[in-house]
Ligand SMILES: Nc1ncnc2c1ncn2[C@@H]1O[C@H](COP(=O)(O)OP(=O)(O)OP(=O)(O)O)[C@@H](O)[C@H]1O
């Protein structure tokens with residue numbers, strides 16, 4: 001939650017609660033998901049003293065993909081001045097996809113217009129030309145996933161102000177305009193999912209949501225060390241290292257057993273060996289996805305890592321070593337005056353949401369925004385899904 005005064009954003013609070021009802025980023029139980037959202041909002045209300053009625057909701061899930069589409073129309077006006085109707089006509093044509101019955105367009109991002117053969121046009125209305133082309137990126141996802149999100153919000157009377165794909169929000173807070181222009185990969189490793197996205201010319205071009213994340217590392221540790229998920233998570237976050245050669249064999253860690261009564265001593269090296277096997281697997285999957293995107297040689301911005309798992313010690317180095325691509329941790333740097341406690345890769349998406357909402361509020365009240373992010377050219381087509 002944040003307060004906006006003119007151009008200044010004042011963060012009031014961030015809350016985090018365990019999520020129930022989700023598996024691999026998809027809702028499998030509306031009741032539990034609604035309860036989790038409610039818990040998080042209640043905590044936020046306690047923290048800030050402000051009641052929440054509506055929210056911008058970030059979404060993800062393995063059903064999400066991006067389709068790049070292109071359309072051409074002849075300008076209708078005899079004077080060849082392009083009108084809003086021409087723009088709408090070309091956009092309508094560009095959104096014309098044949099999708100499986102269970103999929104729908106969730107968002108459309110206008111990448112650029114081409115007027116006659118001048119490309120890079122952001123808004124063609126008022127320009128003169130006979131041929132108008134539109135290039136768009138279309139976020140596609142499972143209808144059920146979006147409806148389940150809407151139903152979970154309805155259950156607790158939370159009005160959905162907008163839905164935004166998580167990777168677009170993350171990009172907002174951690175990527176620089178130069179990076180998204182030249183080519184950069186944003187990789188968000190969460191608990192149950194990993195979003196791999198590629199940005200170029202200021203827009204998202206490819207994305208893929210993989211069903212892996214930090215929970216898998218926790219589960220491996222819990223099984224091998226015969227302990228609870230809670231204890232395994234604690235050990236991972238406090239003492240975990242992504243590769244054994246960065247760990248100490250003489251540093252012994254106290255690991256409690258499942259009942260939490262007795263404990264065993266395990267070296268940090270052994271813990272790192274367990275973690276590194278899964279880190280390698282996740283890294284291989286991410287690399288394969290970037291290869292599939294065809295962008296390995298087109299990313300001067302390298303890989304930017306966000307999500308809670310990005311906080312694992314030595315992860316960025318391990319990924320850099322594997323891929324020979326520069327890897328940096330994405331901290332929400334685009335938000336000035338952010339208290340250091342909040343400036344973590346885990347908060348990239350939520351802070352991106354704050355930045356985006358603040359800018360929308362500024363535009364509404366007539367202020368010109370301080371900077372333009374990757375999601376300013378988004379059009380929603382979602383309304384018909386919400387019945
Ligand atoms: N310091 C740390 N070291 C290693 N892992 C960490 C650390 N801090 C958090 N994590 C891991 O990050 C994961 C959660 O990340 P995040 O909060 O980004 O997920 P999420 O967005 O809630 O989940 P998802 O994106 O899968 O829906 C957990 O597996 C957690 O153990």
Ligand SMILES: [Mg+2]
Nearest residue numbers: 188190191307
């Ligand atoms: Mg996440």
